[in-house]
Amino acid sequence: AKPIVAIVGRPNVGKSTLFNVLANERISIVEDIPGVTRDRLYATTEWLDREFVIIDTGGIEIANTDKIAVSIREQAQIAIREADVILFVCDARTGITDEDAEVAKLLRKSRKPIVLAVNKADSFKQEMEIFEFYNLGLGEPIPISAANHLGLGDMLDSVMDKV
Numbered sequence: 001a002k003p004i005v006a007i008v009g010r011p012n013v014g015k016s017t018l019f020n021v022l023a024n025e026r027i028s029i030v031e032d033i034p035g036v037t038r039d040r041l042y043a044t045t046e047w048l049d050r051e052f053v054i055i056d057t058g059g060i061e062i063a064n065t066d067k068i069a070v071s072i073r074e075q076a077q078i079a080i081r082e083a084d085v086i087l088f089v090c091d092a093r094t095g096i097t098d099e100d101a102e103v104a105k106l107l108r109k110s111r112k113p114i115v116l117a118v119n120k121a122d123s124f125k126q127e128m129e130i131f132e133f134y135n136l137g138l139g140e141p142i143p144i145s146a147a148n149h150l151g152l153g154d155m156l157d158s159v160m161d162k163v
């Protein structure tokens with residue numbers, strides 16, 4: 001089976017932007033994962049001739065809640081359960097938030113391999129600001145700019161190393 005890579009993170013960090021860049025119009029119905037019904041959240045993509053499935057967990061609707069904190073937590077739990085690798089996305093512009101720290105804690109407790117991507121690193125100055133993300137305890141933060149297609153090769157190398 002193709003490895004499953006789940007994109008996790010609080011709202012507005014750029015998960016869907018990243019998903020769309022990686023999916024590159026190949027969004028399709030690929031897997032039948034319990035608890036998840038929204039097919040457009042899945043895409044098959046490839047990097048260096050290896051195919052994998054990506055999930056945009058931000059779009060997973062959680063029943064019976066309109067609390068953002070609850071739905072981020074539930075989305076992270078689904079990702080932990082279903083994914084082979086978790087791609088945790090943060091925002092270089094805001095720095096680490098309480099919600100980031102909470103998700104990081106859940107992810108650290110899981111046994112899943114994690115790649116930490118710090119998005120919106122559009123310029124060298126913002127790239128320098130990613131170092132604080134070492135404090136999440138998830139290893140090396142990788143600066144990316146989903147909007148400008150920067151850093152995605154290094155990020156995908158790191159994902160594939162952990163599959």
Ligand code: GDP
Pocket residue numbers: 009010011012013014015016017018058119120121122144145146147148
């Ligand atoms: P999501 O809620 O995590 O899915 O985030 P979205 O993909 O919807 O993006 C939230 C906002 O961040 C949108 O206004 C995007 O245009 C913006 N955004 C996404 N990626 C980047 C980036 O690399 N740089 C900048 N400056 N903005 C970005």
Ligand code: MG
Pocket residue numbers: 015016017058059
């Ligand atoms: Mg989204």
